[in-house]
Amino acid sequence: MKTSLLYTGMLILLGFAPVSVISVSGQRATTPILSVSPARGMFYSTQLGQSRSLSFTLKNKGVSILNIKKVEIVGERFTITDSNTYPFEVVADSGVAFSAGNSGKAMSFSVEFSPVETGNFTGKIIITYGLWSDEIYEIQLTGKGLSCSEAIKAVKGENHAPGQNIWYKFTADKFSLVEINSCHPSQINPVTNPYRLLYFYAYDGCNGRLIPEVEEWTGLCQFDHEAIPVTTIMKAGQTIYIYWPELNPDSPFATKGFFFNINVTYPIDGDVCDNAIPLTLPVINLFGNTRGLSKDYSQSPCSVYPNYMGGNDAVYTINLQEDGYLTGNILGAYGSIHVLDECPRAELAKDHCKAFVGGPTGGQFRKKIAAGTYYVIISNWAPPQTLDYLINLSWEGTSTVENESLVNSLNVYPNPARDKFTVSVNNQEATNLTLELVNISGQVVYHHELKYVFGIQEEIDASSFAKGVYYLKVNTGKETAVRKVVIQ
Numbered sequence: 001m002k003t004s005l006l007y008t009g010m011l012i013l014l015g016f017a018p019v020s021v022i023s024v025s026g027q028r029a030t031t032p033i034l035s036v037s038p039a040r041g042m043f044y045s046t047q048l049g050q051s052r053s054l055s056f057t058l059k060n061k062g063v064s065i066l067n068i069k070k071v072e073i074v075g076e077r078f079t080i081t082d083s084n085t086y087p088f089e090v091v092a093d094s095g096v097a098f099s100a101g102n103s104g105k106a107m108s109f110s111v112e113f114s115p116v117e118t119g120n121f122t123g124k125i126i127i128t129y130g131l132w133s134d135e136i137y138e139i140q141l142t143g144k145g146l147s148c149s150e151a152i153k154a155v156k157g158e159n160h161a162p163g164q165n166i167w168y169k170f171t172a173d174k175f176s177l178v179e180i181n182s183c184h185p186s187q188i189n190p191v192t193n194p195y196r197l198l199y200f201y202a203y204d205g206c207n208g209r210l211i212p213e214v215e216e217w218t219g220l221c222q223f224d225h226e227a228i229p230v231t232t233i234m235k236a237g238q239t240i241y242i243y244w245p246e247l248n249p250d251s252p253f254a255t256k257g258f259f260f261n262i263n264v265t266y267p268i269d270g271d272v273c274d275n276a277i278p279l280t281l282p283v284i285n286l287f288g289n290t291r292g293l294s295k296d297y298s299q300s301p302c303s304v305y306p307n308y309m310g311g312n313d314a315v316y317t318i319n320l321q322e323d324g325y326l327t328g329n330i331l332g333a334y335g336s337i338h339v340l341d342e343c344p345r346a347e348l349a350k351d352h353c354k355a356f357v358g359g360p361t362g363g364q365f366r367k368k369i370a371a372g373t374y375y376v377i378i379s380n381w382a383p384p385q386t387l388d389y390l391i392n393l394s395w396e397g398t399s400t401v402e403n404e405s406l407v408n409s410l411n412v413y414p415n416p417a418r419d420k421f422t423v424s425v426n427n428q429e430a431t432n433l434t435l436e437l438v439n440i441s442g443q444v445v446y447h448h449e450l451k452y453v454f455g456i457q458e459e460i461d462a463s464s465f466a467k468g469v470y471y472l473k474v475n476t477g478k479e480t481a482v483r484k485v486v487i488q
Helices: 002-016
Strands: 022-024 027-029 034-037 041-047 052-060 065-074 078-081 088-091 107-113 119-129 135-146 157-161 166-171 176-181 201-203 230-234 239-244 258-265 283-289 314-320 324-331 335-340 353-358 362-369 372-380 388-397 411-413 420-439 444-461 468-475 480-487
Touching: 034 119, 034 135, 041 052, 041 107, 052 065, 052 088, 065 078, 065 107, 078 119, 107 135, 157 166, 239 258, 314 324, 314 388, 324 335, 324 353, 335 362, 353 444, 362 420, 362 444, 372 388, 420 480
Parallel strands: 041 135
Antiparallel strands: 022 027, 034 052, 052 107, 065 088, 065 119, 078 107, 119 135, 157 258, 166 239, 176 230, 176 258, 201 239, 283 388, 314 372, 324 362, 324 388, 335 353, 335 372, 353 362, 411 420, 420 444, 420 468, 468 480
8 A cells, every 4th residue: 555655645745846858059959969079080280100189078968877888999090098987977067867887977088099100090999888778879080191291392493292291301502592482472461361371390300400499581472471481501412301280170271282492592603612623633723713703601710810711711621542642733812722620610620621721822732641532622811801822732642752851841942142042841741840040150049939729821031240151950759850051
C-alpha cells in the first residue's frame, strides 16, 4: 500500500515539475549536444623537423550529461596528447542532472602535427559518445610539410609567388649587394586590407643564420609602408633562402599569389676583398686608379704609418704555387702596396703582412713568401683620396733563387758618393734596423734606428762629412752587414 502511494506521489510531482529547456542556435534543446572548438584542425604549413600543436575543447551545449566514451586519432604525422580518463561526462553549463565519475563542464586534449617529408597530409579525430548507443563525431585534420631543400628558384628582378607558406632560393652570380622586398603596385595594401600583410625571413642556408640578425629599417615602399626590404652582401655562388610564412591563414588573401623583387647591384671590381681582381704573374706596367672605389680599409699591419691606408683602396689577389721571392714596385704619389694573407677588415697582427712598400713617389720591394693566396692592396697617403698608380709584380721560385741574407739584400749607391748616397735594404720579415756610418778612426758619424720595417731606402746627406773611407754597418739584431763607402 505504501509503495503504491509513493509511486503515485512521484508521478504527481513529475507531472507538475518544470522541464529544463535550453535554446541552441535558435532551437530548443532537451538533450546533450556536443560542441567542439576548433571545428577543424588546420595546421597549415610546418617546416620539416618542427611541430605545430592545436588544443581542442569539448563542451555540452544541450542539457543533461554528455558521455564521452573515447577519443581516437587517424592520420599519418598526427599524434594526440590526452590525459583524460574515459568515460568522461561533460556537464551542461545550465544542466539539472548530476554527474558521476570523471566529469566537468569541458574536456580538452591536444593534437600535434610533425611532418618529416614534404606534401599535404590529412587525418581526423574520432569522438565516440552517447549513453545508450554509440554516436560518432569526426574532426578533420589538414597539414602541409615544407622543406627549405625544395625551395623554388628565384631570379633577379620581379618574381611571382603562387601563395604564402613557400620557400624560394637565390644564388648570386658574382659579388653583389642584394635587396629583397615585396614592394609592388599591384600588391594589396595592408593599410586598407590588414589581412594581406606580407612578411618574409631570409637565411644564409637551410639551417643557417637569419639575415639580417636584427631588424633592418631601410626605406619604405611607396605602395606599402609595411613592405620593409632586407639587404645583404652576397659572394659569387652564395645562395640565400627566403621563406614567406602565412601570417593570416583565415584571411581571404591567404591562398592568393603575390609579387616580390630581388634587386641586385654590383660594386666595382677590386673595391673590396670579396671581389678582388685576380692577377697572373708577372704583372708588367699595370696602370690603375682608385677613383670610384671606396675607403673600405683603414688599418694595415705593414707600416707604422696608418696614413698609407688613408685613401681609397684597390684590391687584387695573387696565388703563389710555391715558396719563392715576390718583387714589386709602385709608381704614384705616396702610393703603397700591402701584401697580406688576410683581408684587413679588422686590425691584424704584424705577421699577416708579407710585403710592403710606400713612399713619396712609391718604391719597390723583394720578399721571400710562402706558397698561398694573398691580397695585394693598393692605397695611398690621404689626402688626396684617390691615386693614379703603375705597378709591376714578378715571382721567382726558390728552385731558381738562392736564399738571401741581409748581406745580399744590402745595397749602397752611388758609391763612391759626393754629397749624398742611398742605403737600400730588403728584409724577408719585419724587423728592427740600426744604421751606422763609421769613419776609419772608429767614430760614429751617422746613426739611425728604425722599428719593425721590411725594408728601407735611406738617403744619407754626406755633404758635411770629410772625404775618405767609411764603413756602413746595418744590424737587425740577428745579422750584421758591412759595406765600405767612399766619399769624394
